[in-house]
């Protein structure tokens with residue numbers, strides 16, 4: 001005898017670009033929005049009765065309509081607006097999850113209408129709303145950083161398969177994928193999402209640069225700790241750091257020395273260092289990370 005387990009449905013990766021025109025100085029917000037709803041969905045699964053189902057096509061349309069009606073400020077506000085709309089307007093929907101990614105553009109010269117896609121990281125957020133409470137996790141991915149020194153890796157466990165030489169000086173590089181949980185994302189909390197984003201980003205970069213690293217794990221903890229120190233409203237930080245290995249190339253066959261100057265930037269495999277840093281008194285996460 002089978003029963004229906006947890007389920008949700010929505011429109012994934014709606015691409016929406018919102019242009020705001022102030023005279024000749026235009027602004028753009030370039031987003032990828034994914035909505036996911038859950039609630040009284042037993043009948044649609046068991047009997048095909050669609051009466052509780054707000055179509056994913058409607059969810060996509062709502063993203064575009066809200067971009068026009070409400071504009072797009074901080075992505076967290078846009079995600080919360082959508083999540084609250086779906087739950088508060090549809091009796092059968094009890095929970096909404098809205099994920100937004102923001103792709104950065106920069107001005108192309110002095111022109112108000114011309115933009116160049118930035119090589120910066122992608123800003124991310126996920127908002128949840130259940131009709132009463134809200135949860136928000138913000139973050140970024142693909143923030144690529146590299147230190148040319150101040151990184152060692154030695155004293156590690158060894159067995160019969162260990163060939164890695166110990167090193168007292170190596171290149172340390174990673175593409176930061178991080179998310180931070182806001183302790184309070186309730187309706188009344190007055191949040192400056194953009195300011196927290198800039199503070200968290202600056203904290204991550206500073207900690208990566210000024211931590212003398214004995215392992216990427218140690219750097220990860222330093223980065224998470226720094227975000228908590230600089231962002232009072234953040235209670236938990238989750239980091240995923242691929243170790244983008246840079247191997248010193250043996251140039252001896254060519255009669256050349258290589259004193260930390262020429263590296264082979266390996267693509268894969270890569271070490272993947274992941275961890276969470278949180279305040280001792282962090283409130284329960286609820287569905288925030290789902």
Ligand SMILES: O=c1[nH]c(=O)c2[nH]c(=O)[nH]c2[nH]1
Pocket residue numbers: 153164214215216217243271
């Ligand atoms: O910082 C590192 N942590 C590891 O766990 C590890 N493992 C490895 O092969 N190189 C590294 N570097």
